[in-house]
Amino acid sequence: MDDHPHHATDQDPDTPFDDAPSGGWGSLAGIAHVTGAARPSAVAIRILGEMNKPGGVMCSSCAWAKPAEPAAFEFCENGAKATLWELDRRRAGADFFARHTVGALRGWHDHDLESAGRLSEPLRYDPEQDRYMPVAWDAAFAEIGAELRAMVPEQAVFYASGHAGLEASYLYALFARAMGHQNLPQSSNMCHETTSVNLLSFIGTAVGTCTLEDFDHCDTIFFFGQNTGSNSPRFLHTLKAAVDRGCRVVTFNPVRERGLIEFADPQSPAQMTVGKPTRISEHYYQVKPGGDIAVMAGLIKGVLAAEDAAPGTVLDHDFIAGHTEGFDEMAAAVRAVTWHEIEAESGLTRAMIDEATGVYLSAGRAIGIYGMGLTQHVHGWLNLGMLVNLLMTRGNIGKPGAGISPVRGHSNVQGQRTVGVGEKSAHMPPDKLRALFGIDAATREGRNAVQACEGILDGTVRAMVSLGGNLVRALPDRERMESAWPKLRLTVHVATKLNRSHLVPGAVSYILPCLGRTDRDVQAGGPQAVSMEDTFSHIYGSLGHAEPPSDRVRSELAIVAGMAEATLPANPALRWRDWTANYDLVRDLIEQTYPDDFADFNQRLMQPGGFYRGNPARDRIWKTDSGRARFTTPSTMSALGQAPGTTGMTLITLRSNDQFNTTIYGFSDRLRGLKGGRMVVLVNRGEMQRLGLSEGQVVALETLVDDGVARRVDGLTVTPYDLPDGCIAGYYPELNPLVPLGYHEKNSATPAYKGTPVRIVA
Ligand SMILES: Nc1nc2c(c(=O)[nH]1)N[C@H]1C(S)=C(S)[C@@H](COP(=O)(O)OP(=O)(O)OC[C@H]3O[C@@H](n4cnc5c(=O)[nH]c(N)nc54)[C@H](O)[C@@H]3O)O[C@H]1N2
Ligand SMILES: Nc1nc2c(c(=O)[nH]1)N[C@H]1C(S)=C(S)[C@@H](COP(=O)(O)OP(=O)(O)OC[C@H]3O[C@@H](n4cnc5c(=O)[nH]c(N)nc54)[C@H](O)[C@@H]3O)O[C@H]1N2
Ligand SMILES: [Mo]
Secondary structure (H helix, E strand, O other), rough: OOOOOOOOOOOOOOOOOOOEEEOOOHHHOHHHHOOOOOOOOHHHHHHHHHHOOOOOOOOOOOOOOOEEEEOOOOOOOOHHHHHOOOOOOOOOOHHHHHHHOOOHHOOHHHHHHHHHHOOOOEEEOOOOEEEEEEOHHHHHHHHHHHHHHHOOOHHEEEEOOOOOOOHHHHHHHHHHHHHOOOOOOOOOOOOOHHHHHHHHHHHHHOOOOOHHHHHHOOOOEEEOOOOHHOOOOHHHHHHHHHOOOOEEEEOOOOOOOOHEEEEOOOOOHHEEEEEEEEEEEEEEEEEOOOOOHHHHHHHHHHHHEEEEEEHOOOOHHHHHHEEEOOOOHHHHHHHHHHHHHHHHOOOOOOHHHHHEEEEEHHHHOOEEEEEEHHOOOOOHHHHHHHHHHHHHOOOOOOOOOEEEEEOOOOOHHHHHHHHHOOOOOOOOOOHHHHHHHHHOOOOOOOHHHHHHHHHHHHHOOEEEEEEEEHHHHHHHOOHHHHHHHHHEEEEEEEOOOOOOOHHHOOOOEEEEEOOOOOOOEEEEEEEEEEEEOOOOOEEEOOOEOOOOOOOOOOOHHHHHHHHHHHHHHOOOOHHHHHHHHHHHHHHHHHHHOOOOOOOOHHHHOOOOOOEEEEOHHOOOOOOOOOOOOOOOOOOOOOOOOOOOOOOEOOOOOEEEOEEEOOOOOEEHHHHHHOOOOEEEEEEEEHHHHHHHHOOEEEEEEEEOOOOOOOOEEEEEEEEOOOOOOOEEEEOOOOHHHOOOOEEEEOOOOOOOOOOEEEEEEE
């Protein structure tokens, strides 16, 4: 019997829980417990004290900005959890793997796998014993190199989760291209790829146009499907400051997310003692999942009606005429949509949408914020198209205090793309590859995450290298993917902690333990910093101080360089050892490869507030085919690929306040008032009655997409929750087996994790 605390059930009565508004004392109380320690260590306190400040560690949780003038504590509850989770004093070393077979570990809960502690030595899977065994680094690199050399380059896939710094990521992207492929899927393929692909085609930039300063000047913020309180909590301070100076916040979200309703600032002692939180959203509308296109059609209808009533005063005619194309077609299509259809698709009334239009029209400067609620839909492209439309009617892109602002997920997910981690040639310019390294890049574009999965299913992909992440758990169609994974010839995981993906080894399989961002990274050239890019395209250096988990753990950059050197033919321009000794040299290469983005990179590395790499759309330079910003003509009023019908429900998968993606810190979702278990299905009371369900009843969900594959998750406890009719919710990653791999955003293949049609089976 394995010695772990949460076997089949995932109840955790000890997780701290209280009912305080998001950000209050309650959020601080939860921090110390995540790794079972009574209180944070001295080094943890030092790292948290310096976190997100120049010269400190840049938080490995979310991608929110690190302000030039940081607060006394520039970290949040969830950043602290991520930090303490990494600073875990427990170790998953050789003795741990001697005690547990891979088969036995497969029965463990995700939370318990990572709770085994930091990985502390390189491991090779021994199929005879079904165990991971310690191995020497050189032997690991030699075998990985031999396996990769024996393949056609395009049979290899190099995945990256958005953790690793720019330096390691650049070398990883270079390694793939030097080997002869561009199969570089990234976590953003499951996340903001909808943004990267579609914003590029609408306004000529793959990233948001705002910077942190814009939040000091905006008159209104329209929020679509981003859960600030759990996923980018430091943003709550920015929001509160905006609200305090009169900015009006309007939110569209099927779930009433606590942080967007009210927020108590734990850094404001007055508020703590008075206990009076600030109201964040002036209006909060519980839109149906996939209903945002209809909402925005209604808002634009309102703008057009106001212009009709007072011609020349509402639309930004100079902007529309001087900078855009497609306005007339878009406006005609929106005028043709009926309010009946808008109300049916959005689940909101015309009066509500008119009320929100009033706020929009009252504002000279508006910001549109969004997250996974817009991107993870089949018609996510149109969600973004409509938001761009709405903003552009009044010239709200490319002026101070206005813009479109996707909130990115992983701390360096945006930056990895900037330095070449991506499947397209454009991600790492071929002329630079030739000039700097004499390498001719593959002309064929590579595979994104969904295409990589298809390749694993059909056997055309033979090697899966992962720089961080937990792909098997994060992907759609998990059961199909888990059963295909062992057919891989080679699996390599560069990781800090043990996770589920490590437990489906290919024929040859390695776990290579790496330093985390909080760890001290000392190479032949001395202590090394790494860097990352935030959601506002600002770049920061990060310096770790903690004692590494063991002397057999290497930096991500050293591991990438080690694998590359063992795989590639000798090339004097590929100086893997020199680069490992001194990361300044890698930053010089990044600057040479992307001179517009990274001028004086080394000199500006520790600049307070980061350095800005610029954004043409912010300056109203449109790098689109026509040189103009494009209005999008809506062709449908629902972002869903398939309506659930009367017997089905639309499933949205959520993150709790006690997880970072597949890393489960605990079993409480404090800000939603839920605790104890993650195997739940949230249903509103009216729907429970209509469907004949009772609270606490255990049910299954089955997917209604008809593609010949049966998909089902059992053992879900019915939990009443305030949601729109026709909509149910549950947790990611537990419900991932329900999402079909082929059910994804049209242009970018981002899985439709927020709009899967399912049936509840009692
Ligand atoms: N603590 C913590 N921080 C994180 C993460 C984490 O797991 N934990 N993950 C990181 C990552 S990688 C990412 S990408 C971000 C994710 O951060 P978010 O973008 O906030 O993503 P989610 O929490 O998946 O969902 C966002 C919201 O969308 C709403 N929603 C669902 N469907 C719809 C819809 O159709 N319309 C609208 N308007 N809303 C909808 C949900 O109710 C939810 O509130 O957070 C990052 N930060
Ligand atoms: N149903 C559903 N599925 C989803 C989503 C959803 O909303 N709903 N969201 C999607 C989104 S937005 C994303 S981004 C993906 C996330 O997918 P991934 O990025 O693949 O998954 P993570 O859970 O972030 O990865 C966690 C693992 O990263 C490793 N790790 C942690 N820190 C480090 C480090 O510093 N270096 C290295 N090398 N490894 C490290 C640890 O081993 C840890 O177990 O999931 C997607 N899947
Ligand atoms: Mo993400």
